[in-house]
Amino acid sequence: MDLYYSLTSPYARVVRMALIEKEKSDAVTHHVVNPWEDAPELVRANPLVRVPTLVADDGTVLTECLLLIRFLEREWPSHSLLPKTGFSRNMSEAGLAMGLIDTGVHMLLGRKIAGEAFDESALGQRRRRAVTSTLDALDKAPPGPFPELGAIATMVALDYLAFRFPEFDWPQGRPSLEAWHADHAGRNSVKETAPRDS
Numbered sequence: 001m002d003l004y005y006s007l008t009s010p011y012a013r014v015v016r017m018a019l020i021e022k023e024k025s026d027a028v029t030h031h032v033v034n035p036w037e038d039a040p041e042l043v044r045a046n047p048l049v050r051v052p053t054l055v056a057d058d059g060t061v062l063t064e065c066l067l068l069i070r071f072l073e074r075e076w077p078s079h080s081l082l083p084k085t086g087f088s089r090n091m092s093e094a095g096l097a098m099g100l101i102d103t104g105v106h107m108l109l110g111r112k113i114a115g116e117a118f119d120e121s122a123l124g125q126r127r128r129r130a131v132t133s134t135l136d137a138l139d140k141a142p143p144g145p146f147p148e149l150g151a152i153a154t155m156v157a158l159d160y161l162a163f164r165f166p167e168f169d170w171p172q173g174r175p176s177l178e179a180w181h182a183d184h185a186g187r188n189s190v191k192e193t194a195p196r197d198s
């Protein structure tokens with residue numbers, strides 16, 4: 001199995017953390033690529049030219065991080081990210097965190113296109129409000145335990161915000177969420193996949 005990813009993609013990080021939590025990271029061949037530079041091997045594998053992209057042993061190309069999670073769960077059911085106990089709570093937490101990731105990526109793309117002016121635009125302000133209120137909701141009810149998908153996605157979302165929007169200072173005024181983050185920041189899956197530019 002071949003996994004294509006960048007070291008900054010939060011979507012890819014969800015999958016990379018899942019593989020480590022499942023103790024299956026060594027079962028895939030890792031390819032670090034930059035989707036924005038049209039890495040030829042990624043262009044060949046995935047017409048969307050996005051990461052994460054997983055090429056299964058039979059050549060099937062899998063995209064969309066949550067579908068990849070579903071696939072990994074079927075391939076390697078142990079260390080489940082979707083345990084039956086607390087299933088709807090886990091789904092709810094994962095949904096909020098994935099929405100936070102989408103919103104952060106949208107804000108970054110907005111800045112890429114319109115520069116800092118994006119932040120002041122009506123859409124930029126709307127996105128910022130969504131980030132603020134979602135972080136506040138997470139502070140009121142931090143996610144359940146690792147290796148649940150809700151915990152993985154929340155860790156990815158928080159680190160992505162700190163990486164791309166340090167001025168946002170998400171821990172400010174959110175002591176429960178900050179404590180939750182600190183409790184889990186030492187996990188191997190978290191440390192080994194921390195976002196970095198190269």
Ligand SMILES: N[C@@H](CCC(=O)N[C@@H](CS)C(=O)NCC(=O)O)C(=O)O
Binds near residue numbers: 036049
């Ligand atoms: N919905 C997709 C999003 C994947 C995605 O947008 N990945 C970004 C990196 S963070 C990418 O490859 N962007 C390149 C592009 O949009 O051309 C998922 O869940 O995997």
